[in-house]
Amino acid sequence: MAKSWQCVAIVGVGLIGASIGQALLRRGLAKRVVGIARRQTTLRAARRVEAVTNTTIDPLKGVVDAELVIVCTPPDAVVDLVRRTAEHCPEGTLFTDVASTKAKIAEALDGTLPRGCRFLGSHPLAGSEKTGPSYADPNLFEGRVTVLTPTSHTTADDFDVLEAFWSSLGSVVIRMPPEDHDRAVAETSHFPHMVAALLAGMLPEPYFRLAGTGFLDTTRIAAGDVEMWTQICMQNRRYLLQVCRKFGEHLRGLAAALEKGDAAAVRQILTLGKKNRDALGS
Missing domain, CATH: 1.10.3660.10 (6-phosphogluconate dehydrogenase C-terminal like domain)
Known part of the structure; x- marks a missing residue:
């Protein structure tokens, strides 16, 4: 059964990130969705399409209340963002991403986060050649596969939480090792x-x-x-x-x-x- 989230932080509110935010809010799955991006123009666009409830350009401030942090950036930025923000979010926060490469990211973050935070990689097989929050779609993940890539450090509880999360957005969830x-x-x-x-x-x-x-x-x-x-x-x-x-x-x-x-x-x-x-x- 899908969890109802008090606060979800989305780092990167382009097509995928904004679609996640829209889906969470329109399905009543999260009370607050904090959008984090480098540019205010991106955040204004995310607010226009009702993908977020709060916005900031400071990722450290954006995660202070987050129970779940979803990193929706290009793959090279994922590891550093997770490591930096894990120092500032509540203890025990769960992290995931949406990058289409998993092995190097999982290797770098597997079992290494502070203060009880954990990372489990995700890859929703959805999207298009279009970019930006203006193209967001709350039904983007409906009927689409999302791959979860657990490692030996992944707990059954964390897997179950993320499986329920993506299922609540309409995805069909499968599991695969990162490699x-x-x-x-x-x-x-x-x-x-x-x-x-x-x-x-x-x-x-x-x-x-x-x-x-x-x-x-x-x-x-x-x-x-x-x-x-x-x-x-x-x-x-x-x-x-x-x-x-x-x-x-x-x-x-x-x-x-x-x-x-x-x-x-x-x-x-x-x-x-x-x-x-x-x-x-x-």
């Missing part, structure tokens, strides 16, 4: 993003007006935040590199089939791709 998570999302998220970026970057400008819906659909995610995706790639480069090599083998197989004029081999590639894509649904 397994990073290995999987390298294939399902990080590499597809880079393929989209490569395809978009390869397109000569004279062909721009010939780009139809197929090209636009395939490259849509290339419009995502460049700095955040650079950090994601660097944090997960071990597994991303493995997928690059795997894709290279498949690409060489396609090139060989085309060189030979082997229609059967091309058809086999297309058939397997269609079969797997159809199995994923809409």
Whole structure:
């Protein structure tokens, strides 16, 4: 059963953070949601869309009453923010994040926080190439998977609390070790993003007006935040590199089939791709 929170602090009120805040407030799951960001313009936008009840640009002040702190920043900032704010929040505060890389963050924070505070990583598989609180959606997590990545230091109580938290926002919660998570999302998220970026970057400008819906659909995610995706790639480069090599083998197989004029081999590639894509649904 979902806990009713007195105070939740959200560090970073962009699309994901503001959507969490909206969902908490509109579902009556939190009395106070404190939005923390570097810029007042971001905080004003978060207030406009009713994602927060209080705001501050000072993360140390923003967490003083928080029972739960959710860090919704690019991955490189997570560890430092958790460590700094843990010194100023109530004793026993639970921390989580929404970064799409987990292993390095979990390794740095696992069992190391002061004053009874704990960290358990989360990754909601939701969002879009859009950024900022203006695009927030209180139903963003409805029916979407959220991965929790417990470690040997994670207690059953903390896992249960966060499982109930994400479930209360509409998510389907699954658990994976941090390394397994990073290995999987390298294939399902990080590499597809880079393929989209490569395809978009390869397109000569004279062909721009010939780009139809197929090209636009395939490259849509290339419009995502460049700095955040650079950090994601660097944090997960071990597994991303493995997928690059795997894709290279498949690409060489396609090139060989085309060189030979082997229609059967091309058809086999297309058939397997269609079969797997159809199995994923809409």
